[in-house]
Amino acid sequence: MSAPRYAVVVPTVGRSTLPRVLRPLLDAPSGDAPEEIVVADDRPPERTGGLPGTDHPRVRVLRTGGGGPAAARQAGWHACRSEWIAFLDDDVAPPDDWPERLCADLTALPAEVGASQGRITVPRPEGRGPTDAERATLALEGARWITADMAFRRSVLEEVGGFDTRFPRAYREDTDLALRVEDAGYTLVRGERECVHPLRGGGRWASLAAQRGNADNALMNRLHGRGWRARVGEGPGGLRGHAVTTAALAGA
Secondary structure, X not given: OOOOOEEEEEEEOOOOOHHHHHHHHHHOOOOOOOOEEEEEEXXXXXXXXXXXXXXXXXXXXXXXXXXXXXXXXXXXXXXXXXXXXXXXXXXXXXXXXXXXXHXXXXXXXXXXXXXXXXEEEOOOOOOOOOOHHHHHHHHHHHOOOOOOEEEEEHHHHHHHOOOOOOOOOOOOHHXXXXXXHHHOOOEEEEEEEEEEOXXXXXXXXXXXXXXXXXXXXXXXXXXXXXXXXXXXOOOOOOHHHHHHHHHHHHHO
């Protein structure tokens, strides 16, 4: 059975970890390598200069002007033509065999499966217990349908319209997309591939992140009704979403 045809889209704000994300994609053997690698450069327009790790003929860079991760991912997959579109965050650490394991996850999936999520692991702090903010980041390990490592059929993205760019932050845009994919009659599954996500503390902007996230939660209520949290396995406290927002602002 032939390997699936896939592209990888990496939205970035210029983190120094970007080369670590791209290395396994560029080093993969031809049978497992992505057909396309697109880096969506979402730095503000005034930030110029090259991005680390992108000076390679197989990497295509798009400037998306600081519109946020949903807009960056949207531009990225629109620029691809592969059967599957895999999204990776610019701060995860995929292992060297990630392309091979992605192909194994996608091969022979039935047509009703619209997306496959990778497994996320977060390192524990050494010699101490985690802080409250770090516990929130650790909760990403059990979170459903986060786009830190998520692959969608391109045809499904086309059918549901892809990411909703009204979500300006790394917060709820992935949950919204997953629910719309389910509403269209598709299932989402967990694969066996893994990526490491950095452990992040809240920093002094944690409360601001939570406040900004309230607007995104309100938009989710309008779009999906108040029962959407239960559909993604999230309790009323919003721990998973707070972790994503805090990690995004702390690392910006």
